[in-house]
Amino acid sequence: MRINRIQNQIRETEEESSKLVEDLSLIDLLIKKYKNKHGNLIPLLQGVQSIYGYIPRDAFFKLNKEVGLELSAMYGVATFYSQFRLNPVGKHIIKVCHGTACHVQDASKITDALMDSLKINDGETTEDNMFTLESVACLGCCSLAPVMMIGEETYGKLTNKSSVKVIKNIKIQESKATNKE
Amino acid sequence: MKKQIIVGMGSCGIAAGASKVYDKINDIIIADGLDVELKKTSCIGMCYKEPLVEIIDTNGRFLYGDITEDRVIDLIDKHIENHEPIKDLIVDSDMFEGSEKAYFDGQVKIALRNCGYIDPECIEEAEEHKAYKALKMIANKPILCETIIQTIIDSGIRGRGGGGFPTGMKWRFARNNRCKMKYIICNADEGDPGAFMDRSLLEGDPHAIIEGMIIGAYAIGASEGVIYCRAEYPLAIKRLNIAIAQANERGYLGNNILGIKGFNLDIYVKEGAGAFVCGEETALIASVEGLRGMPRKRPPFPAESGLWKKPTNINNVETFANIPYIILNGADSYNKYGTEKSKGTKVFALTGKIKHGGLVEVPMGVTIREVIFGLGGGIQDDKKFKAVQLGGPSGGCIPEHLLDIPIDYDSVNSTGAIMGSGGMVVMDESTCMVDMARFFLAFTQDESCGKCTFCRIGTKRMLEILTRITEGKGKEGDIEQLEELSEQIKDGSLCGLGQTAPNPVLTTLKYFRHEYEAHIHDHKCPAKNCKALLTYEIIPDMCTGCTICAIKCPTDTITGSKKEIHFIEQEGCIQCGECYSRCNFDAIRIY
Numbered sequence: 001m002r003i004n005r006i007q008n009q010i011r012e013t014e015e016e017s018s019k020l021v022e023d024l025s026l027i028d029l030l031i032k033k034y035k036n037k038h039g040n041l042i043p044l045l046q047g048v049q050s051i052y053g054y055i056p057r058d059a060f061f062k063l064n065k066e067v068g069l070e071l072s073a074m075y076g077v078a079t080f081y082s083q084f085r086l087n088p089v090g091k092h093i094i095k096v097c098h099g100t101a102c103h104v105q106d107a108s109k110i111t112d113a114l115m116d117s118l119k120i121n122d123g124e125t126t127e128d129n130m131f132t133l134e135s136v137a138c139l140g141c142c143s144l145a146p147v148m149m150i151g152e153e154t155y156g157k158l159t160n161k162s163s164v165k166v167i168k169n170i171k172i173q174e175s176k177a178t179n180k181e
Numbered sequence: 182m183k184k185q186i187i188v189g190m191g192s193c194g195i196a197a198g199a200s201k202v203y204d205k206i207n208d209i210i211i212a213d214g215l216d217v218e219l220k221k222t223s224c225i226g227m228c229y230k231e232p233l234v235e236i237i238d239t240n241g242r243f244l245y246g247d248i249t250e251d252r253v254i255d256l257i258d259k260h261i262e263n264h265e266p267i268k269d270l271i272v273d274s275d276m277f278e279g280s281e282k283a284y285f286d287g288q289v290k291i292a293l294r295n296c297g298y299i300d301p302e303c304i305e306e307a308e309e310h311k312a313y314k315a316l317k318m319i320a321n322k323p324i325l326c327e328t329i330i331q332t333i334i335d336s337g338i339r340g341r342g343g344g345g346f347p348t349g350m351k352w353r354f355a356r357n358n359r360c361k362m363k364y365i366i367c368n369a370d371e372g373d374p375g376a377f378m379d380r381s382l383l384e385g386d387p388h389a390i391i392e393g394m395i396i397g398a399y400a401i402g403a404s405e406g407v408i409y410c411r412a413e414y415p416l417a418i419k420r421l422n423i424a425i426a427q428a429n430e431r432g433y434l435g436n437n438i439l440g441i442k443g444f445n446l447d448i449y450v451k452e453g454a455g456a457f458v459c460g461e462e463t464a465l466i467a468s469v470e471g472l473r474g475m476p477r478k479r480p481p482f483p484a485e486s487g488l489w490k491k492p493t494n495i496n497n498v499e500t501f502a503n504i505p506y507i508i509l510n511g512a513d514s515y516n517k518y519g520t521e522k523s524k525g526t527k528v529f530a531l532t533g534k535i536k537h538g539g540l541v542e543v544p545m546g547v548t549i550r551e552v553i554f555g556l557g558g559g560i561q562d563d564k565k566f567k568a569v570q571l572g573g574p575s576g577g578c579i580p581e582h583l584l585d586i587p588i589d590y591d592s593v594n595s596t597g598a599i600m601g602s603g604g605m606v607v608m609d610e611s612t613c614m615v616d617m618a619r620f621f622l623a624f625t626q627d628e629s630c631g632k633c634t635f636c637r638i639g640t641k642r643m644l645e646i647l648t649r650i651t652e653g654k655g656k657e658g659d660i661e662q663l664e665e666l667s668e669q670i671k672d673g674s675l676c677g678l679g680q681t682a683p684n685p686v687l688t689t690l691k692y693f694r695h696e697y698e699a700h701i702h703d704h705k706c707p708a709k710n711c712k713a714l715l716t717y718e719i720i721p722d723m724c725t726g727c728t729i730c731a732i733k734c735p736t737d738t739i740t741g742s743k744k745e746i747h748f749i750e751q752e753g754c755i756q757c758g759e760c761y762s763r764c765n766f767d768a769i770r771i772y
Binding site for chain 2 (some may be wrong): 100
């Protein structure tokens with residue numbers, strides 16, 4: 001079950017994330033929108049995650065105080081669904097598809113190549129907080145397998161080389177952007 | 182008539198580069214001041230020829246495949262400006278036979294009737310293609326709810342999500358409940374890895390699904406609708422929301438719909454948060470209510486007590502997409518296709534090691550062979566067919582000698598696989614069946630909600646055994662233990678996920694037992710897929726002594742000096758495959 005995976009992650013990064021302080025006023029609008037609606041727990045958590053990229057620990061307490069949701073219920077839901085993250089993520093999230101079609105077309109090789117190139121393991125974030133590497137179940141572009149998704153962009157018919165090249169291109173763009181600043 | 186250029190912009194098309202093609206065509210039209218209308222459509226199902234561009238002019242329609250960015254200028258120059266179609270790139274056309282005529286001719290498009298033909302974000306175009314016509318017919322006559330349900334029963338349509346329960350009966354149960362507040366839910370939580378029928382439908386023809394839901398709501402008396410869609414499908418969610426807003430504007434949704442007094446319906450999209458088990462009805466309902474998506478015991482069925490404890494009817498995307506067609510054309514127009522017990526058509530997603538991967542809709546009763554070797558064009562690189570996986574993680578692998586069974590619910594079940602939602606993953610001789618079983622078990626083990634002990638722990642133990650086997654550490658008795666656990670998990674689980682989780686293992690054990698035995702007894706992987714079981718050897722006659730393998734070997738187990746034949750010391754080899762992929766002279770053999 002996923003909970004093991006998530007709990008392991010928490011133990012590893014607990015120290016780091018406790019240092020991180022997020023501006024919680026960003027979720028006030030969200031709370032206003034969903035307060036007093038039934039079935040609001042998942043949309044609230046989804047909303048929080050879309051703001052910060054993950055669900056900060058303090059956000060749980062804020063939701064508990066202002067919306068009245070039980071901490072245990074929120075934590076239960078956040079660890080149940082694969083969408084939710086309890087740790088900060090990189091700027092670019094690389095989702096490598098490991099659906100059946102991609103598996104048959106050797107998706108694990110793509111993950112291996114990316115792990116090699118980024119020097120991180122599956123599920124981890126690079127030191128510069130630029131990339132997070134994830135494996136996902138299915139992106140629904142099976143006929144283009146193997147596939148990965150970065151942001152809203154999907155890349156199909158990957159090879160080890162082409163997948164690493166995509167990452168390199170993003171790195172180049174990023175460094176150009178920082179140079180301009 | 183103004184010429185039209187239509188670009189296929191489904192998720193898969195966009196991944197293949199369709200949006201760049203669209204932008205480029207747009208640039209050229211503006212720069213050259215061409216009198217052409219540029220439009221978008223969604224996936225026509227021919228994923229292997231993406232990006233697809235269709236041109237409609239006075240001579241008819243021409244569908245071009247493989248139109249990459251660099252071919253755009255050529256295409257516009259020849260076809261639009263000089264009226265000379267590029268025959269080599271045409272896949273289908275009114276004027277002459279395209280290369281892919283067979284791919285279209287073998288299909289009967291009912292659910293997919295508008296996918297790839299209309300702009301999914303434009304309700305006027307959908308209406309030109311008969312969208313909401315069935316609903317208007319109901320409102321004008323007016324047709325009784327009971328008559329609609331009877332038509333659906335007569336059509337013989339069964340739930341397309343995988344369960345195969347007769348849709349009309351389901352509606353009748355919900356109808357018979359006297360409760361005033363009822364819900365209708367569309368299950369668009371397509372979690373099967375290797376299946377994308379629902380995504381294409383949602384992206385390509387959202388109005389068909391909404392109309393199907395409205396008709397269903399009218400028939401059972403529901404006043405609120407929910408479309409539960411995976412968050413992994415951002416484009417589908419976007420298009421659904423556009424379509425719902427348009428339907429509201431036109432009075433297809435809202436209060437007193439099309440003048441039917443007292444018929445009110447609102448539909449909203451609920452984004453799933455990523456849990457395969459939420460495809461199960463009761464888990465889906467829990468998820469909509471904001472809880473962990475864990476299934477509960479049935480009865481009570483959702484038709485009695487579903488969302489917020491009110492009667493609820495849940496159907497799959499493809500089921501809803503068929504409804505308007507059946508109502509508009511009558512039950513006979515649908516049940517003339519198919520077999521005695523499985524009527525109509527079914528959409529399949531053809532993927533894996535197949536030449537023509539994509540979406541096909543075929544009448545029930547055609548054989549699997551016809552789909553794979555007829556429409557699908559056979560196996561990639563003309564390798565040997567090994568198995569086809571039907572039904573995703575709940576299904577099974579069907580070997581070659583069963584390829585001639587007809588596709589219908591009962592025949593597929595008799596093989597040990599299930600029809601499922603329509604994923605068809607084709608495997609060739611290089612796919613290891615033990616690894617395949619391990620892959621699916623890893624999936625179900627991860628997705629198990631944890632409620633039932635047998636599913637939670639049983640799948641974990643099975644996964645451990647399978648992993649061990651693929652790592653070459655299989656033991657005597659492993660196969661028997663897998664079989665025993667399979668039976669226990671089937672018996673001891675509450676929902677479909679657990680009850681069917683052992684299917685991939687059981688079917689591969691049934692048809693490919695020799696592969697398991699080869700792994701355990703001979704420490705060999707017949708498909709040469711499981712790394713730990715491979716032996717790498719240098720073929721002396723082919724080796725030129727270029728030293729590249731020795732340089733790249735991470736454990737320095739390859740010996741030999743320049744221009745001399747090299748040798749792999751088996752003891753230190755970690756089977757990483759680096760030498761094999763680096764060798765430029767095919768001098769490395771795997772066995």
